[in-house]
Amino acid sequence: MTTTPHTLAPVSADLLRQRLASILPAHCLIEETEAQRPYECDALSLYRELPLFIALPETADQAQAVLQCCHELGVPVVPRGAGTGLTAGAMAHPEGVLLGLAKLNRILDIDPVARTARLEPGVTNLAISEAAAEHGLYYAPDPSSQIACTIGGNVAANSGGVHCLKYGLTTHNLLAVEMLTVEGERVTLGGDGLDGPGLDMLAIITGSEGLLGVTVEVTVKLLPRPEIARVLLAGFDSVSAAGDAVGAVIAAGIIPGGLEMMDALALQAAEDFARAGYPRDAQALLLCELDGTEEEVAQHIDEVSAIFTAHGATSLRVSEDEAERSLLWKGRKSAFPAVGRMSPDYYCMDGTIPRHQVSHVLEEISRLSKKYDLRVANVFHAGDGNLHPLIMYDAADPAQVTRAEQFGVDILELSVAVGGAITGEHGVGLEKLNQMHDQYGESELHLFEDIKAAFDPQLTLNPGKGVPILKRCQEYRALPGKHNHGC
Amino acid sequence: MAADTALGLQEAVVEAASDQRPLRITAGGTKTHAVGRDCEGTPLNVGGHTGIIDYQPSELMLQARAGTPVAELAAAVASEGQVLPFEPPRYGGNATLGGTLACNLSGPGRPWLGSIRDATMGVGLINGRGEQLALGGKVMKNVAGYDASRLQAGALGCLGLITDVTLKVVPAPEQTLTLTFEMDAQQALQTMSEKAATPRPLTAACWLDGRLYLRLAGAASAVQATAASWGGETLTAEHPFWADLRDMSLPFFKGAQPLWRQSTRATEPLQAETGCLIDWAGQQRWYRSSDAPAVEAGHVVLFAGGDRNTEVRGELDPVQQRLQLRLKQTFDPQGIFNPGRLYSWM
Numbered sequence: 001m002t003t004t005p006h007t008l009a010p011v012s013a014d015l016l017r018q019r020l021a022s023i024l025p026a027h028c029l030i031e032e033t034e035a036q037r038p039y040e041c042d043a044l045s046l047y048r049e050l051p052l053f054i055a056l057p058e059t060a061d062q063a064q065a066v067l068q069c070c071h072e073l074g075v076p077v078v079p080r081g082a083g084t085g086l087t088a089g090a091m092a093h094p095e096g097v098l099l100g101l102a103k104l105n106r107i108l109d110i111d112p113v114a115r116t117a118r119l120e121p122g123v124t125n126l127a128i129s130e131a132a133a134e135h136g137l138y139y140a141p142d143p144s145s146q147i148a149c150t151i152g153g154n155v156a157a158n159s160g161g162v163h164c165l166k167y168g169l170t171t172h173n174l175l176a177v178e179m180l181t182v183e184g185e186r187v188t189l190g191g192d193g194l195d196g197p198g199l200d201m202l203a204i205i206t207g208s209e210g211l212l213g214v215t216v217e218v219t220v221k222l223l224p225r226p227e228i229a230r231v232l233l234a235g236f237d238s239v240s241a242a243g244d245a246v247g248a249v250i251a252a253g254i255i256p257g258g259l260e261m262m263d264a265l266a267l268q269a270a271e272d273f274a275r276a277g278y279p280r281d282a283q284a285l286l287l288c289e290l291d292g293t294e295e296e297v298a299q300h301i302d303e304v305s306a307i308f309t310a311h312g313a314t315s316l317r318v319s320e321d322e323a324e325r326s327l328l329w330k331g332r333k334s335a336f337p338a339v340g341r342m343s344p345d346y347y348c349m350d351g352t353i354p355r356h357q358v359s360h361v362l363e364e365i366s367r368l369s370k371k372y373d374l375r376v377a378n379v380f381h382a383g384d385g386n387l388h389p390l391i392m393y394d395a396a397d398p399a400q401v402t403r404a405e406q407f408g409v410d411i412l413e414l415s416v417a418v419g420g421a422i423t424g425e426h427g428v429g430l431e432k433l434n435q436m437h438d439q440y441g442e443s444e445l446h447l448f449e450d451i452k453a454a455f456d457p458q459l460t461l462n463p464g465k466g467v468p469i470l471k472r473c474q475e476y477r478a479l480p481g482k483h484n485h486g487c
Numbered sequence: 488m489a490a491d492t493a494l495g496l497q498e499a500v501v502e503a504a505s506d507q508r509p510l511r512i513t514a515g516g517t518k519t520h521a522v523g524r525d526c527e528g529t530p531l532n533v534g535g536h537t538g539i540i541d542y543q544p545s546e547l548m549l550q551a552r553a554g555t556p557v558a559e560l561a562a563a564v565a566s567e568g569q570v571l572p573f574e575p576p577r578y579g580g581n582a583t584l585g586g587t588l589a590c591n592l593s594g595p596g597r598p599w600l601g602s603i604r605d606a607t608m609g610v611g612l613i614n615g616r617g618e619q620l621a622l623g624g625k626v627m628k629n630v631a632g633y634d635a636s637r638l639q640a641g642a643l644g645c646l647g648l649i650t651d652v653t654l655k656v657v658p659a660p661e662q663t664l665t666l667t668f669e670m671d672a673q674q675a676l677q678t679m680s681e682k683a684a685t686p687r688p689l690t691a692a693c694w695l696d697g698r699l700y701l702r703l704a705g706a707a708s709a710v711q712a713t714a715a716s717w718g719g720e721t722l723t724a725e726h727p728f729w730a731d732l733r734d735m736s737l738p739f740f741k742g743a744q745p746l747w748r749q750s751t752r753a754t755e756p757l758q759a760e761t762g763c764l765i766d767w768a769g770q771q772r773w774y775r776s777s778d779a780p781a782v783e784a785g786h787v788v789l790f791a792g793g794d795r796n797t798e799v800r801g802e803l804d805p806v807q808q809r810l811q812l813r814l815k816q817t818f819d820p821q822g823i824f825n826p827g828r829l830y831s832w833m
Contacts, residue, residue, distance in 0.1 A: 113680050114752040136684065158630045165627075171634065172605050187806040193750025193785040194597060194770055195641060197801040198829065199811045200604065203637035207630045224686040247545045253568060253658030293687060295708035352626040354546050385546075386628045424628035432631070439631050443618040447817065448632050454813035467632065 013052055016073055020053055020097070023065040028103070030054035039098055042085040043145075046347070046401070047430055051078065051092035056100045060120075060178075060186075060216040063099065067214060068184030070097055076460045077182070079210040081122065081153030084145040086348055087429025089157070089209045089465050096460075099214065101152050107131050108217070115222045116175060121152025121215045125159075128220065137222035140167035143425065144333060152215040158207030160425035162258035162289070162332075165383035169425070171206040173221050179205060179213035182461045186216070204451065209427050209466040212455040226291035229257060230301055231328045234308040235282030235315040239263060240359035242284035245311035246382045247355060249288065252307060254300050257291035259383030260332050263362065266339065266377035266390070270331035273338035278331055279315040286382065287332050289325075335379045336390065343375070343392030347404045351415030352424035353385045361414060365389055368410050372403040386424035387415070413438050433468045445470055489538025491552065493611075493619065493650050499531055500648060500823070501617035509826045512589075512644040514554050515581035521791040522590045523643040523828040524799050533585055533648065540651060541625070544569055548608070548625055550653040553585025560584060569656045572600040576734050585649040591641035594733040595691040595702070598683070598767045600657075604640030609653035612639065612646070615819030625653050638814075644825045645833055646818040660690075660704035662711070665728065666719035668699045672760045675699040679768040680753050687713040692768040693732060695739060700728060732766065739764050739773070745793035747774040751785025758782060798831060808832070 020029050030036055031053050040048045052075075057063040070077045076096030083090055092098040105122035112135035117128055125146035129138040142161035143149055149159065154170045155177055167173070176190035190202040205212055236242040242261055249256065262270060267285045271278040278285055286308070290300040301318055308316060319325035331338075339346050353361050362378060369376045380387040389411055393404035412422045412435045422428070422435040436445060448467040452459065459469075503510050511528035513519065536554040543549075544567040551560055557575040564570060574594025575587045582592075588610070593602040609623030612635075623629060623636035639649055670678065675694035679701075682689055688705035701717070703710045714721065722728060731737045740746065744762075749755075753769035762775040774780045779787055789799040803811065815822070815833050827833065 111752075111754065112684065114754045115680075115684060116752065136686075158634070160628055168601065168605065169628065169630075171637065172601060181806060181810075185806045187804065187810070189807075191750075191784075191786060192752040192755070194602065194767065195591060195604075195750050197786045197788070198803050198807065199646075199814055200591070200638055200641055201807070201810065201814070203604065203634050203640070204814075207634055212633075224684055226686045250547060250658070251545055253661065255657065292706070293709040293712065295712045296688070296706035299706050299708045352628045354543070354548075354626060356543075356545060381628070384628050385626055419624075420626050421624050421629035422631050424626070425630060427630050428632070436631060439624070441621070443614075444620050444622060444632065447614065447620060447622075447635065450817040451633050451635070451814065454817050455810060 012073065016052065016075055016097070019069045019073070020055055020066065023069060024055055024057060024062055028056045028058060028062070030056065039080070039083070039092065039100065042083045042088060042090045044086050044088045044429070044431060047088035047091050049092045049094055051094065051096055051098040054098045054100060056103055058103045060104060063101065063104070063214065063216055064180050064184050064186060066097065066099055067180050067182065070460065071183050074458065074460065076463050078462050079156070079214045081150035081156070082124070082148050084149040085153065085157060085429065086350065086426045087423070087431040089427050089429030089462070091430055093463060101214070102150060104216065110135065110222070112137060116219055117222055118217065118219045119151050121155070121218060122150050125149050125151060125154055132222050133225070136225050138225050139173065139220055140223050141170050141173055144336065151218050151220065155206055155215050155218055156208065156210045157425065157427045160381070160386065162260060162381065164381065165259060166255045166257050167223070171203065174202060174206060174218065175221060176219040177202060177205055177215055178217035179215050181213055182456045182458070190219070207427070209429065210462040211452055211466045212461070226257070227293050228297050229289055229291035229325060230297055231319040231325045232288045232290065232301060232304055232308070233278070233317040233328050234286045234288070234313040235279035236284045236286065236312060237282065237314050239284045239362050241312045242286050243355065243358040243382070245286060245308050245313070248307045248311060249304055252303060254303060256288050256304070256383060258287065258289035259381070260287040261285065261380055261382035262332065262335060263378040265375065266335055266379045267331070269338040269342055269377055270335045273341065274331040274334050276327050276331035277317070282314055287328060332379070339377045339390045339392065344394040344396065345392070347391040347393060347408055349387065349389045349391065349408050349411050350423050350426040351387050351412050351420055353387060353415050353418050353420035355382070355385045357418040357420070358382070358385070361387065361418060364414055365411060368407055372407045374400065374403055374407055384424070385420065409435065428466045430465055436468050442470070489552070490535055491538070492536040496531065496533065496536060496648060496650065497613050497617055497619055500613050500615070503529065503823050504615060504617055504821055507821050508823065510823050512648055512825055514583040514586050515556065515578070517578035517582045518586055518590055520795060524831065525795045526825050526828040528826060531648070534583065536650060539563060547627070547656050548653065549656050550609070550625065550651060551584055552651050553583060553649045555584050556580060557582050557584055557587055564656050565659065568659050570659045571606070571654065572657045573597065573603040573606050574600070574733050575603060578734055584652050588640055588649060588652055589642060589644045595693060595729055595766055598770055599690045602640070604637050606655045607636050607640060607652060608655055610636040610639050610649055611651035613648040613650060615647065615821055615823055619650065623653065627655050643828045645815060645829045647824060662707040663702065663704040663724065664710050664714055665722035665726065666701045666703070666714060666717055667722055668719045669697060670699050671697065672757055672763065672765060675765060676753070676757065676769050682717070683753070683768045691729060694765040695737070702729060739775070742775065743792065744775045745777060745789060746791040747776065747780055748772070748788045748790040749774065749780065749782055749785055751782065755782070755784045800830065
């Protein structure tokens with residue numbers, strides 16, 4: 001997608017500039033095109049757009065004032081964290097303000113007794129665990145981008161990661177979110193307890209992709225750091241054998257702290273990159289992390305080793321210390337950039353499928369790879385069925401771009417067809433709006449549309465993302481004097 | 488006996504919507520005069536809508552109709568070596584899946600094992616227009632669309648009629664063991680927090696009548712090693728303490744005095760030692776008293792007894808109230824579902 005010209009009337013833009021300049025210090029307002037470039041896309045660079053203005057508030061009060069101003073002037077606002085999203089969910093609106101919250105990055109409080117942390121939205125995911133470490137605690141959800149992604153973005157995306165199977169998603173690890181409504185009012189959802197009065201609005205805000213409110217403070221649960229974690233690395237000569245081994249671990253009553261799979265191409269790329277000692281001859285690789293007490297982990301290492309062996313593991317290796325555990329994870333955690341070295345560009349998909357469909361889905365992806373003449377490497381959270389096929393293409397070749405996009409669509413449709421979902425942890429953003437029709441019927445989509453309108457009647461908060469607009473937007477666009485809000 | 492009565496339920500909702508006639512959703516009848524306010528309306532019974540629709544142990548997934556007794560579900564998953572992680576109260580065997588979700592009721596393990604809200608992956612819902620909606624899905628990672636499934640947890644049926652629920656189930660622990668210690672409430676609160684901050688297989692912590700109960704569950708090796716290091720007296724595996732706590736059938740829960748429930752942080756000071764039960768390692772406090780306990784943090788619900796025509800839950804600020812009302816209207820534009828059950832204005 002190319003940048004579209006600003007179409008807001010010049011007077012309005014001048015007025016908006018004036019108002020924003022009265023709210024923010026000069027260094028917190030970016031309007032020159034070149035200075036805006038770093039913000040023109042999130043991690044899905046297929047979609048790019050520049051806003052009218054970029055506001056980078058340093059306090060929640062400033063963010064509140066920006067929202068109040070934009071609401072008053074009827075200007076679209078797109079919230080943004082670190083920009084690590086993969087679905088263009090934070091792509092700017094050409095007639096609006098991009099509200100970057102990364103400067104709100106203070107850890108406000110860690111309560112080691114209550115095992116909670118109170119955070120500004122721009123605190124990175126990893127920084128929470130680093131700060132909690134002195135108390136023997138950590139924050140469980142660990143998206144791959146955790147070194148850069150922010151807790152506010154995690155709330156917006158209901159982010160997951162390797163630990164999800166055992167410790168849940170962001171939604172399972174939140175106690176409260178203080179948010180700004182589109183009108184710029186502050187409201188706290190959730191609270192000190194595990195549940196609050198009234199409807200559970202925290203549930204609906206989490207994963208709402210910045211369409212219902214703007215997060216300015218988050219309270220998360222912290223967990224005791226496990227005494228020990230060890231990784232078991234196992235090669236298999238087929239994806240189906242590895243898939244069966246995953247099912248057998250679950251059937252044995254063991255829920256690993258992480259259970260990841262890579263196919264042959266992904267593991268080759270990761271090994272070239274990380275030199276972790278992965279078995280290059282394997283067709284599929286499993287990384288199984290077992291965490292808990294010393295006794296429990298020792299017991300489970302033995303049990304899982306026996307299961308993998310019984311399911312035909314061609315190689316087996318157990319980390320002996322923290323350095324080796326980190327090394328074994330290094331390949332998996334760098335799989336995306338490793339694949340990036342194999343191709344000018346790659347397109348990361350995010351479908352979820354029932355585990356028993358893994359072999360079938362990977363066979364289909366292989367068939368599609370031939371059909372579209374594009375290579376694909378598969379990396380996924382095997383424990384919870386969340387696939388990340390990485391489709392390799394060259395963005396300089398428009399035909400390849402088209403084929404890559406259609407390939408992605410086919411994978412998402414396939415995920416739904418086998419009983420899964422079009423997104424497990426990246427969100428819908430702008431990228432998957434059409435595929436929402438695959439997963440949901442018209443009644444459900446109308447409900448989502450109405451939920452959006454309940455929070456944001458004028459549809460000015462991150463417009464055009466997350467939920468395909470059916471009737472309401474058409475009516476809205478017909479109103480005289482309204483902008484195109486990306487519907 | 489499994490029975491799919493969804494069509495009849497949908498017809499009843501369509502009819503009520505066209506007459507703008509309020510409906511009072513019922514099933515097992517175990518929570519009619521608890522959790523929420525009393526409400527008026529034509530009874531619509533979901534209790535006949537029963538049965539497991541889909542259960543795939545290897546996927547850790549169970550889908551069942553809303554009227555299915557949770558005891559039946561627990562038995563079904565137990566036969567595969569699994570459990571419902573949220574330990575639903577069974578209330579004499581009549582508590583149903585839909586009612587448990589609508590009331591967001593979970594057992595003693597909630598801080599460690601999660602609530603029914605946390606285990607919910609998808610929900611079938613008939614909205615106020617009589618449309619059957621399939622919200623969420625059957626996989627544990629799904630962030631497509633707003634999470635309207637978990638929104639049903641604790642909504643007391645005021646957003647729609649839950650027809651089925653898809654849940655995450657988990658393997659049963661290899662071993663479970665309970666340690667007890669004699670101590671006062673203050674000491675217990677401190678001990679609970681200390682133990683909960685250590686990486687040991689603690690899955691429940693409760694104080695009642697001068698005694699602290701700690702439940703260990705997980706790999707046998709970890710449970711035994713922890714029990715050996717923590718000491719205390721051991722309760723026999725057959726002891727019904729946790730089941731009685733889960734089902735609120737302990738003597739503490741009997742009697743005429745109003746029962747108040749406080750959901751709060753573990754560090755919150757205790758309001759009273761007598762007439763109090765501390766659960767969830769200090770994050771849930773139960774009080775028996777004629778008046779609401781004066782608390783500093785968290786929120787208090789008049790769970791059972793007392794005047795159930797008053798507001799039984801804490802006040803919401805005006806912004807929250809406005810947003811919640813709009814959500815109600817989104818699901819139930821004519822306000823036919825359980826009017827007043829959650830709040831007088833909803």
